[in-house]
Amino acid sequence: MYRQTEILQDATQVSPLNGGGDLEGAGDLIINVGPQHPSTHGVLHLVITLNGETIKKVEPHLGYIHRSIEKMCESLTFRQFIYVTSKMDYLSSHINNHGCCLCVEKGLQIEVPERAQVIRVLMDELTRLASHQLWWGALGMDVGALTPFFHAFRERELINDIFEETCGTRLTMNYMVPGGVMADLHPNFQRRVHEFIKQFKLKIDEYDELLTDNIIFKNRMQGVGVLSAADAVSYGCTGPVARGSNVVCDIRKLYPYEVYNKLQFDEVIETGGDCYARYMVRMKEMRQSLSIIEQLIDQVPEGEFQAKTKAVLKLPKGEYYSRVETARGEFGVYIVSEGGTTPYRIKFRSPGFSNLSALDHMARGGKIGDLIAIMGSLDLVIPDIDR
Amino acid sequence: MFLVNYIKEVFGAIKSLATGMRRTGYYFTHHKEIITQQYPDNRDTLQLPERFRGEVVMIHDENNEHACTGCTACELACPNATIKIVTKFDVDEETGKKKKAIDTFVYHLELCTFCNLCIEACPTGAIKMDQTFEHSVFDRSKLTKKLNHDGSKIRAGVE
Ligand code: SF4
Ligand code: SF4
Numbered sequence: 230m231y232r233q234t235e236i237l238q239d240a241t242q243v244s245p246l247n248g249g250g251d252l253e254g255a256g257d258l259i260i261n262v263g264p265q266h267p268s269t270h271g272v273l274h275l276v277i278t279l280n281g282e283t284i285k286k287v288e289p290h291l292g293y294i295h296r297s298i299e300k301m302c303e304s305l306t307f308r309q310f311i312y313v314t315s316k317m318d319y320l321s322s323h324i325n326n327h328g329c330c331l332c333v334e335k336g337l338q339i340e341v342p343e344r345a346q347v348i349r350v351l352m353d354e355l356t357r358l359a360s361h362q363l364w365w366g367a368l369g370m371d372v373g374a375l376t377p378f379f380h381a382f383r384e385r386e387l388i389n390d391i392f393e394e395t396c397g398t399r400l401t402m403n404y405m406v407p408g409g410v411m412a413d414l415h416p417n418f419q420r421r422v423h424e425f426i427k428q429f430k431l432k433i434d435e436y437d438e439l440l441t442d443n444i445i446f447k448n449r450m451q452g453v454g455v456l457s458a459a460d461a462v463s464y465g466c467t468g469p470v471a472r473g474s475n476v477v478c479d480i481r482k483l484y485p486y487e488v489y490n491k492l493q494f495d496e497v498i499e500t501g502g503d504c505y506a507r508y509m510v511r512m513k514e515m516r517q518s519l520s521i522i523e524q525l526i527d528q529v530p531e532g533e534f535q536a537k538t539k540a541v542l543k544l545p546k547g548e549y550y551s552r553v554e555t556a557r558g559e560f561g562v563y564i565v566s567e568g569g570t571t572p573y574r575i576k577f578r579s580p581g582f583s584n585l586s587a588l589d590h591m592a593r594g595g596k597i598g599d600l601i602a603i604m605g606s607l608d609l610v611i612p613d614i615d616r
Numbered sequence: 617m618f619l620v621n622y623i624k625e626v627f628g629a630i631k632s633l634a635t636g637m638r639r640t641g642y643y644f645t646h647h648k649e650i651i652t653q654q655y656p657d658n659r660d661t662l663q664l665p666e667r668f669r670g671e672v673v674m675i676h677d678e679n680n681e682h683a684c685t686g687c688t689a690c691e692l693a694c695p696n697a698t699i700k701i702v703t704k705f706d707v708d709e710e711t712g713k714k715k716k717a718i719d720t721f722v723y724h725l726e727l728c729t730f731c732n733l734c735i736e737a738c739p740t741g742a743i744k745m746d747q748t749f750e751h752s753v754f755d756r757s758k759l760t761k762k763l764n765h766d767g768s769k770i771r772a773g774v775e
Contacts, residue, residue, distance in 0.1 A: 309695035312731040376640070397667040397745065403731040411732060412667065438639055444632040540737075 257285060262600075264293045270367060271611030273585075275600075282596050287589045291615045298616040302575040307333050307407065307542040310572065314562075315401035317579060318613035320360040321555040323352045326405040331486060332551040332562040333407040336544035342533040345409030346487040351525055352392075352404065353553075354518040355422075358429070359388040360556035361511050361518075364608045368508070369440055371605035372449050377440055384432055387425045391418065407542060409535030422526050426519060433515060441512060450505040454591040454603035457502055464590065465583035468558025469514065470607055473507035475500045480554035494521050504606035511608070543570055557581055557608055581613040669730040670748040672699075672723055674763040675741070681771040682764060684742035686718040693737035698727040717770055721763040726756060740774055 257278050264274040272293035278286040298317060302310040311329045315322030327349055334341060341349075366381030389399040395415040396404040404411050440446050456466070461474040471478045479496040481489045497513040499506035544566035552561045558580025565574040584607050592600050643649060664670075676682050686703045704719040735743055743763070753759060 305695050308693070308733065312695060312729065312733070393668060394665040395667070397665075397669040397732060398730055401729070403733070406736075411736065415665070415667070435639060438635050442632050443636055444629040 264290075270604075270609060273609065273611050273614070275588075277597065277600070279597060282598075284592045284595055284597055284600060287592045287600065289585055289588065294612050294615050296612075296616065299575050299577060303572055306570050307544060307572070310575070311405065311407075312401070312403040314577070315403055316612065317577065317616055318555055318557065318560070318581065318610050319400055320363060320610055321356050321557065321560075322401050323349075323356040323404065324553055324555040325560060326403065327353060328551055328553040328555075328560050328562045330405045330407050331553065332549050332564050333542065333544065335551055336547065336549045336564065336566060337407065337538070337542060339408050339536050339538060341409055341487075342536055343488075343530045344532040345534050345536070347525055347529050348410050348414060348534060349405060350487050350489065350492075351422075351522060351529075352396075352402075352410075354521045355388050355391065357518050357556045358515055358522075359385050360608075361515050362388075364511060364556075364605075365436060365440070368605040368608075369446075371601050372446060374440065374443075374446065377436070380432070380435065380439065384425075384429050387421075387428065391421050391425065394418065394421070406535065408538040409533070411535075413534045414529065419526055419529075422522065426523060426526075429519065433512075433519075436512070441508075447505065449599075449602050450508055450606070451501075451503060453504045453595065453599045454606060455501075455503045456587055456591050460587065460590060461502075464587040466558070466587050467580050467583065468554070468556070469497075469507055469510040470558065470584045470587070472497060473499045473510045473606075474502040478559065480552050480559050484552060486551075486553060488525075492521055492524055504602050507606040541570055543568060544572070552578075555580060557610065557613070558584060577616060579613045579616065581610055585609055585614050664747045664749070666747075667745070668747050668749075669732060669745045671725055671730075671746050671751065672728065672734060672743055672763065673746040674721060674743050674765075676765055676768055677771065679771075680765055680768045682742055682768055683740040683771050683774045684718050684721065684738075684764065685740060685770065685774060686716050687739065689737045689739060690734035690743060693733045695731065695733065696727045696729060698724050698729075699734060700724075718764055723761045723763050724759065725751060725761060726759040 257280055260277050260279065262275040262277060264272040266273075274290040274293060276288040276290060277284060278288075296316070298313055302313060305313065311326050311333075314325040314329050318325055333339075362381040362385045366378035366385075369375070369377030369381075392402060392404075393399050395412070395418050396402040397412075456464075456470070456474045458475045461471045461476050466474070466476070467478050475498060477483070477496065477498065480486075481494075482496045494517045497510045497517060499510050501509075544564065546566060546568040549564045549566070550561060552559055554560075559578065560580060561576075561578030563576040563578070564572050567573040588603065588607065591603050595603070674682050674684060686701055688701050688703075691699045691701050700722040701718055702720040702722065703716055705714045706717045707714055730745070732745065735745060751759070
């Protein structure tokens with residue numbers, strides 16, 4: 230026999246859906262979304278308190294994919310711990326690795342050759358494009374359009390092929406090493422990136438036709454999940470989520486690393502603060518990334534792709550912090566070293582965790598159908614939130 | 617005013633739907649742009665790049681000789697304890713001196729994350745990544761492999 234809980238009985242008796250009671254009198258209904266719900270893109274568990282269809286509270290529960298990466302890193306050497314970070318935000322694995330490399334290089338005061346810097350930036354921007362493409366497809370699927378998913382994956386596949394050729398793998402590359410990159414660019418790299426740019430420039434307009442200007446999509450996104458600039462700052466949101474709320478926070482502009490200060494690109498800012506603004510930020514960011522890649526692809530300087538480093542890296546005693554802009558926001562690496570071959574303590578500041586914390590604030594008072602749209606617009610990657 | 621806005625909205629909606637449907641129509645008539653592949657059927661044409669990280673293998677030449685000195689640099693570089701090197705002492709026939717050599721190069725494919733750090737660490741280039749990719753087996757123990765071939769020995773001149 231199906232055992233009815235008290236809460237369920239309470240709700241069925243007075244729910245306005247079956248003609249009983251008005252909204253005020255309705256009892257709270259608590260439902261679990263996830264941890265295996267398709268629209269949470271991973272093992273995120275949300276406990277939602279509902280009154281009718283109106284959300285009263287959203288409580289994210291974490292811990293389903295906790296791997297204790299920070300603790301694990303304490304037993305790995307400064308060369309080894311970098312690969313683990315690709316398993317956090319697997320969609321920006323290059324950029325995560327980049328942040329860790331920057332931190333180690335800071336400690337060892339390694340000068341990264343110009344060629345390696347350009348390769349790193351190229352890889353970062355390709356990763357950002359691939360990540361945004363996947364987000365675009367998944368967001369379309371969240372709000373009920375299946376076509377974008379296939380379109381997004383078609384272009385993402387081209388980027389993955391480029392990665393596969395140069396780095397050897399498609400998702401968790403471990404291509405950046407302290408001092409540069411692991412291997413030189415593949416001879417085909419430039420040609421294939423040019424092919425990709427040519428195709429993607431045509432297709433991104435198609436993206437706009439399919440989703441950006443679509444009336445159904447607009448109605449579902451505009452005015453939904455509004456986050457004010459002050460709230461975005463107080464929740465610690467970064468990346469497209471904060472920039473959609475008119476907060477200037479692009480690390481590439483504010484604290485430029487590698488060759489970003491020599492490049493021409495705009496920080497995309499939208500003022501709306503709703504899901505559509507966040508959507509527009511990412512769409513425009515894709516075009517900015519494209520232009521960064523175009524500026525660099527024919528200008529890769531000759532030279533070494535890796536600085537000479539010792540076989541065993543020992544960071545001098547001290548504390549080091551570095552930050553990079555991933556596809557989701559600011560990623561920070563904080564290393565405490567006691568002078569040994571392994572970090573004494575490591576802390577990662579992942580963008581997803583702070584962005585998720587604003588979910589409750591955004592969803593409160595909205596409808597349950599909007600929750601999925603809000604989650605889609607936050608671009609959550611669960612292993613990044615729950616390390 | 618309300619009515620004008622309402623009618624505007626209706627026409628706007630129809631226009632945006634037509635734009636979307638035009639895309640659909642385009643792909644309906646352009647089959648060439650569809651890029652899906654049938655997985656098991658594309659094996660003959662599938663070309664994996666030479667850097668593809670499939671699994672770690674040891675390079676043997678035609679005389680069944682490899683370049684591994686048993687220095688365990690790869691074992692130390694591996695973050696997951698995927699590699700275990702068992703060494704033995706060979707006695708040189710001419711001089712009678714003892715020399716360190718590998719007995720078994722154990723590789724746990726089930727633990728490997730394909731990070732390439734072992735390959736980077738090897739001073740003699742004795743191991744490389746292979747392009748195999750279908751690794752599923754019915755028994756987990758089959759994933760533990762011995763990389764040096766039976767009866768193989770170290771190539772002369774490799775230190
Ligand atoms: S590829 Fe990485 S995980 Fe696999 S054996 Fe080599 S070092 Fe270990
Ligand atoms: S494979 Fe290379 S690194 Fe590993 S033990 Fe042999 S020689 Fe040393």
